[in-house]
Amino acid sequence: MINFKRADHFQIVVPLERLEEARIFYTDIIGLEPIERPKFTSKGYWFNIANIQLHLNTEEAMPRTSRHNAFEVTDIAAARKHLENNGVEFLEEPLIPGRERFSFIDPFGNRIELLEML
Template sequence: MITTVDHVQLAAPPGSEDRLRSFYVDALGMTETPKPPALAARGGCWFQAGTVQLHLGVEEDFRPSRKAHPGLRVTGIAEYAGRLESHGVPIVWDDDLPDHDRFYARDPVGNRLEFLEPRV
């Protein structure tokens, strides 16, 4: 029986770790978590906010996810969108999901991320 999602992995090109750290830590407010030594040798970064974990793994023939994406639930979505914009991250609002406010953004290597908040 599946009980929860442990993490979501996204791909990134070699050498992009500093740009990823700047985005996921500074813009999104996540914390970088250390990778086990055997995995750290492969490159990439791991990030966490509460119980949400995103792993960015290095892929030699990298292509960003244009459609596939993690959906990240946030609180105070308008303020959160403003936070991203203040870090120079373009956002695109979308009102197609009933009873939710949501927007999309891309990380610095082009991966698509969805941010959403249920309307109360």
């Protein structure tokens, strides 16, 4: 399980036909708590991450870009091991003094950065 401390920024989008698969990934693998979402014309889910919300919405599939969401965690090594154990794809990030970090790609092409302040 990933112990989230705070979110720097976030937006997750998935193709409409993969929305339920995304809900399962973000609840069962990532460990987010689903919360009630207001009724909108678009489909999606909302989750709690620490004291921030992540909104999962739908959009046509796009190629990978440098767009990403970043989350500070309390134990980056444990987060990495958990994701590795679940077969998640990683990207290494350039070093930034005072931070240990890496990115991963969710099954829907979203790049997500995890970081721990040193």
